[in-house]
Amino acid sequence: MTVTHPQGFRAAGVTAGLKTSGRSDLALVVNDGPLAVAAAVFTTNRVQAAPVVWSRQAVADGVAQAVVLNSGGANACTGPEGFADTHRTAEHTATALGISAGDVLVCSTGLIGERLAMPLLLAGISAAAPVLSADGGADAATAIMTTDTVPKTVVVERRTPEGQPWSVGGMAKGAGMLAPGLATMLCVLTTDAHVDAVTADTALRAATAATFDRVDSDGCMSTNDTVALLASGASGAAVSLADLTDAVTAACAALARAMVGDAEGASHDIAVSVVNAETEQAAVAVARAVTRSNLFKAAVFGNDPNWGRVLAAVGTVPVEVAAYEADQLDVAINGVQICRAGGVGADRALVDLSSAREVHVEIDLHAGAASATVWSNDLTHDYVHENSAYSS
Amino acid sequence: MTVTHPQGFRAAGVTAGLKTSGRSDLALVVNDGPLAVAAAVFTTNRVQAAPVVWSRQAVADGVAQAVVLNSGGANACTGPEGFADTHRTAEHTATALGISAGDVLVCSTGLIGERLAMPLLLAGISAAAPVLSADGGADAATAIMTTDTVPKTVVVERRTPEGQPWSVGGMAKGAGMLAPGLATMLCVLTTDAHVDAVTADTALRAATAATFDRVDSDGCMSTNDTVALLASGASGAAVSLADLTDAVTAACAALARAMVGDAEGASHDIAVSVVNAETEQAAVAVARAVTRSNLFKAAVFGNDPNWGRVLAAVGTVPVEVAAYEADQLDVAINGVQICRAGGVGADRALVDLSSAREVHVEIDLHAGAASATVWSNDLTHDYVHENSAYSS
Numbered sequence: 001m002t003v004t005h006p007q008g009f010r011a012a013g014v015t016a017g018l019k020t021s022g023r024s025d026l027a028l029v030v031n032d033g034p035l036a037v038a039a040a041v042f043t044t045n046r047v048q049a050a051p052v053v054w055s056r057q058a059v060a061d062g063v064a065q066a067v068v069l070n071s072g073g074a075n076a077c078t079g080p081e082g083f084a085d086t087h088r089t090a091e092h093t094a095t096a097l098g099i100s101a102g103d104v105l106v107c108s109t110g111l112i113g114e115r116l117a118m119p120l121l122l123a124g125i126s127a128a129a130p131v132l133s134a135d136g137g138a139d140a141a142t143a144i145m146t147t148d149t150v151p152k153t154v155v156v157e158r159r160t161p162e163g164q165p166w167s168v169g170g171m172a173k174g175a176g177m178l179a180p181g182l183a184t185m186l187c188v189l190t191t192d193a194h195v196d197a198v199t200a201d202t203a204l205r206a207a208t209a210a211t212f213d214r215v216d217s218d219g220c221m222s223t224n225d226t227v228a229l230l231a232s233g234a235s236g237a238a239v240s241l242a243d244l245t246d247a248v249t250a251a252c253a254a255l256a257r258a259m260v261g262d263a264e265g266a267s268h269d270i271a272v273s274v275v276n277a278e279t280e281q282a283a284v285a286v287a288r289a290v291t292r293s294n295l296f297k298a299a300v301f302g303n304d305p306n307w308g309r310v311l312a313a314v315g316t317v318p319v320e321v322a323a324y325e326a327d328q329l330d331v332a333i334n335g336v337q338i339c340r341a342g343g344v345g346a347d348r349a350l351v352d353l354s355s356a357r358e359v360h361v362e363i364d365l366h367a368g369a370a371s372a373t374v375w376s377n378d379l380t381h382d383y384v385h386e387n388s389a390y391s392s
Numbered sequence: 393m394t395v396t397h398p399q400g401f402r403a404a405g406v407t408a409g410l411k412t413s414g415r416s417d418l419a420l421v422v423n424d425g426p427l428a429v430a431a432a433v434f435t436t437n438r439v440q441a442a443p444v445v446w447s448r449q450a451v452a453d454g455v456a457q458a459v460v461l462n463s464g465g466a467n468a469c470t471g472p473e474g475f476a477d478t479h480r481t482a483e484h485t486a487t488a489l490g491i492s493a494g495d496v497l498v499c500s501t502g503l504i505g506e507r508l509a510m511p512l513l514l515a516g517i518s519a520a521a522p523v524l525s526a527d528g529g530a531d532a533a534t535a536i537m538t539t540d541t542v543p544k545t546v547v548v549e550r551r552t553p554e555g556q557p558w559s560v561g562g563m564a565k566g567a568g569m570l571a572p573g574l575a576t577m578l579c580v581l582t583t584d585a586h587v588d589a590v591t592a593d594t595a596l597r598a599a600t601a602a603t604f605d606r607v608d609s610d611g612c613m614s615t616n617d618t619v620a621l622l623a624s625g626a627s628g629a630a631v632s633l634a635d636l637t638d639a640v641t642a643a644c645a646a647l648a649r650a651m652v653g654d655a656e657g658a659s660h661d662i663a664v665s666v667v668n669a670e671t672e673q674a675a676v677a678v679a680r681a682v683t684r685s686n687l688f689k690a691a692v693f694g695n696d697p698n699w700g701r702v703l704a705a706v707g708t709v710p711v712e713v714a715a716y717e718a719d720q721l722d723v724a725i726n727g728v729q730i731c732r733a734g735g736v737g738a739d740r741a742l743v744d745l746s747s748a749r750e751v752h753v754e755i756d757l758h759a760g761a762a763s764a765t766v767w768s769n770d771l772t773h774d775y776v777h778e779n780s781a782y783s784s
Contacts, residue, residue: 047707047718047734077703079719079735112700113736220687220701221708294686294771295612295779302780308504309612311469315439316613326439327471342439343471344505379686379780381773387687388694388771 002137002153005169006192008032008232010132013139016124018072018110018117025072026124027140029188030097030132031065035233038064039201040105041208043225049076050086051106052224058090058105059228062197065103067188067228068093069144070121071173073110076223085116092122096129107186107226109146109173141171144186147386148173152258154251158243166193166237168247172255174225185212185259187227189251192235195244203245204229211252214284214374217263218383219292227252260375261357265382268300270359271373278368282322286363289313291376300359301378305351307331307339314363323367330364394529394545397561398584400424400624403528405535408516410464410502410509418516419461419532421580422489422524427625430456431593432497433600435617441468442478443498444616450482450497451620454589457495459580459620460485461536462513463565465502468615477508484514488521499578499618501538501565533563536578539778540565544650548643550635558585558629560639564647566617577604577651579619581643584627587636595637596621603644606676606766609655610775611684619644652767653749657774660692662751663765670760674714678755681705683768692751693770697743699723699731706755715759722756 004011009031016026031038040059042052058064068089075082086106094101108116141151156168174185189204208227229248239247260269272290277283290296293313299306310331314324331339336351338344353359359378377383396403401423408418423430432451434444450456460481467474478498486493500508533543548560566577581596600619621640631639652661664682669675682688685705691698702723706716723731728743730736745751751770769775 045704045707046709046711046716047703047721074700077700077731077735079733082735112704113731218686220685221704223700223704223707293612294610294775298776298779301776304780308466308469308615311439312437312504312613312615315437315615317438319438324438329439339469339505341471343469343474379776381776383686384690384693384771384773384776387690388696 001155001169002141002171003029003169003188003190004134004137005155006167006190006232008192008234009190010134011136011140012128012132013136013143014124014128017120018070024143025070026128027069027143028128028132029067029140031230031232033232035194035231036063036065036103037195037197037200037231038062038228039197039204040226040228041205043222045221045223047077047223049074049108049224050078050082051075051108052226053083054086054090055105055226058102062201063103064105064230065099066093066097067105067107068125069107069186071109071144071146073108073114073116074112074224075108075116076112078115082115085118088118089121092125096125105228109186109224112223137169137171144173146173147264149262152255154254156247156251158247160237160239164235164237166235166239167191168251170251170255172259174259185222185225187255189229189248191231192233193231193237193239193244194233195231195239199241199244200229200231202241203248206245207249207252210249211256214372215256215260216288216291216374216376217260260377263377264386265380266377267380268359268378269357270300270361270376270378272361272376273371273373274363274365275371276368277365277370278323280370280372283370283372284374285321286314286317286365287372287374289317290361291374294379297379300353301380303353305333305338305348305353307333310361310363311339324365328366332362334360393547393561394533394563395421395561395580395582396526396529397547398559398582398624400584400626401582402524402526403532404520404524405528405531406516406520409512410462416535417462417464418520419535420520420524421459421532423457423622423624425624427586427623428455428457428495429587429589429592429623430454430620431589431596432618432620433596435614437613437615439469439615441466441500441616442470442474443467443500444618445475446478446482447497447618450494455495456497456622457491458485458489459497459499460517461499461578463501463536463538465500465506465508466504466616467500467508468504470507474507477510480510481513484517488517497620501578501616504615529561529563536565538565539656541654544647546643546646548639550639552629552631556627556629558627558631559583560643562643562647564651566651577614577617579647581621581640583623584625585623585629585631585636586625587623587631591633591636592621592623594633595640598637599641599644602641603648606764607648607652608680608683608766608768609652652769655769656778657772658769659772660751660770661749662692662753662768662770664753664768665763665765666755666757667763668760669757669762670715672762672764675762675764676766677713678706678709678757679764679766681709682753683766686771689771692745693772695745697725697730697740697745699725702753702755703731716757720758724754726752
């Protein structure tokens with residue numbers, strides 16, 4: 001059901017022929033209202049794909065009625081011609097739906113530096129529009145997959161204090177954070193909550209900061225990342241900012257976790273939690289340094305609880321970013337305190353990394369009361385294989 | 393000849409038994425003067441091994457007469473006991489050589505978080521002192537190897553304007569920069585130039601900033617990195633700061649290049665040059681972002697000239713760090729201009745990465761006149777294997 005679980009939405013996923021595999025590659029998500037509220041966050045990469053440039057403008061007024069998404073081509077680094085292709089995509093979608101092009105968000109994912117096969121793409125939109133349906137969410141989620149092995153969807157159901165039901169639905173593709181791995185992270189969230197554009201935008205930014213921004217599969221950031229939230233208001237439920245933020249955060253957290261679990265070539269999902277930091281930002285910075293250590297990530301692949309590599313990574317965080325004393329650092333891996341006060345703790349042989357996919361690393365800075373968790377993956381032969389054999 | 397090529401130095405390399413392989417693992421380098429000038433630079437990691445803490449203090453007065461180096465153990469994250477071990481190492485060396493412990497620099501490399509086998513280490517020092525010789529440089533260079541497949545040495549010969557000969561010799565181990573790869577980077581440089589401590593320190597800092605600081609094998613920084621320069625003055629040649637800097641830089645550049653060429657598991661050495669940057673720092677920042685992209689490094693392993701991944705990495709550098717316009721970026725790989733003005737350039741099929749180990753990437757920012765090159769390696773199956781199977 002995914003993006004079509006909330007009331008007021010239809011979706012479709014079809015095969016336009018952009019993917020050489022012949023799998024479905026074009027998705028439409030349409031908001032039938034009564035509201036046409038929209039918000040979106042985008043990659044912070046300075047090299048931005050044409051659809052990101054387009055969608056950022058289109059959503060600036062807090063209004064959008066549809067999202068058109070394609071896999072099989074990122075339309076990034078394609079110059080003015082690529083932007084014209086995105087523009088035509090929005091116009092064609094708008095015509096097919098009887099709406100304004102300025103209310104169509106466009107998302108693309110796939111190879112960088114190649115023009116899209118526009119005749120195929122436009123024909124795909126024409127084919128998708130007539131089959132839009134309130135049951136089309138699953139097809140849409142499948143059509144945006146690239147190296148994903150499973151579609152990623154979520155539904156969060158809530159009630160207002162008065163008992164009125166409303167929900168958030170979502171679909172996502174990708175293997176990383178808002179700075180994801182091999183290819184782009186795209187996510188469309190829908191809700192039938194009755195909210196205004198400022199509320200939607202504020203909730204979405206808070207939710208992504210606490211979820212997708214804390215997933216770092218391989219430290220690489222795409223040119224195409226987009227997370228969009230559409231609100232139809234169709235449930236009639238007036239929802240507070242706090243409640244919307246909570247539900248959207250729950251949806252994003254589930255999708256983010258699903259992306260980590262499906263990251264390219266990974267054999268372990270690694271949660272790096274930093275506790276007793278001076279600030280939450282300091283905790284995130286320390287956790288991110290560890291999740292970006294190729295040496296530590298390779299050690300996890302080898303089922304080696306290598307706390308020395310954890311400390312070496314923590315030590316690269318500048319003192320102005322995170323306060324701590326090196327001789328006070330504690331590290332636990334899967335609950336075993338193998339590093340105490342910056343030195344040897346419990347026997348590393350007590351740590352079993354081989355029997356579960358999840359690995360939990362906890363770093364105690366002894367510098368405050370804030371904490372944060374960043375998710376990542378191990379560095380594996382399969383990661384190297386997929387990213388050396390695949391051209392994106 | 394290496395560190396014993398300049399006049400006034402003796403060295404030795406012996407087997408203390410610290411390495412399970414049974415290979416030599418203890419080196420001594422002694423400056424017989426007449427000068428005992430010394431300078432050193434160390435890792436900027438906040439988690440610092442005991443020998444780094446010791447040597448930083450010992451060299452602070454610009455005087456040192458010997459360096460004792462061991463492989464087979466990093467003596468990092470070993471607490472006050474580990475520091476006491478380093479202190480004993482310096483004392484024992486000093487006694488064996490008839491000098492002061494405060495004039496002995498100590499360097500260690502190997503596993504983090506384990507105490508050194510001190511009886512073996514001290515016996516090794518006792519065995520090395522009597523065999524110190526002016527021909528011992530090669531033995532010393534071999535004894536500091538860990539995963540290095542070849543010893544890394546250099547000799548730079550110069551003459552003063554008056555024709556008086558002097559030289560710089562050096563040895564190094566490691567697979568990366570001052571923030572190296574699997575294990576530590578250690579480097580000892582010697583010179584018979586007649587210079588003071590301030591000149592030696594200034595020359596060494598300038599040389600390492602332009603060489604070792606611009607090698608980034610895998611973005612990971614060790615707890616033990618040390619580069620030391622000893623000056624004996626034995627040639628009698630009074631050398632200017634400019635001339636010493638030039639010669640030490642040449643020596644460091646050769647050793648840095650040798651480390652890249654021997655980096656763990658690498659199949660390509662990658663030179664990322666950024667040209668027409670506003671400042672040299674901006675050029676370094678952009679180059680470093682590319683050398684830290686696992687996606688790009690994996691693509692090079694697959695002989696894929698993936699300029700899209702280059703641009704995606706360049707795009708992560710904040711505007712306050714490096715000025716450029718994304719739609720003006722040019723990228724050439726091995727001389728083929730495959731990206732022009734942020735878009736498609738020459739046919740990528742024209743780029744051949746498979747026939748040579750060296751890969752040259754040139755990024756033109758069109759934002760100024762400064763440039764810099766950072767060296768790195770590709771991300772390979774062997775890197776993952778070595779760093780998941782090896783515990784450090």
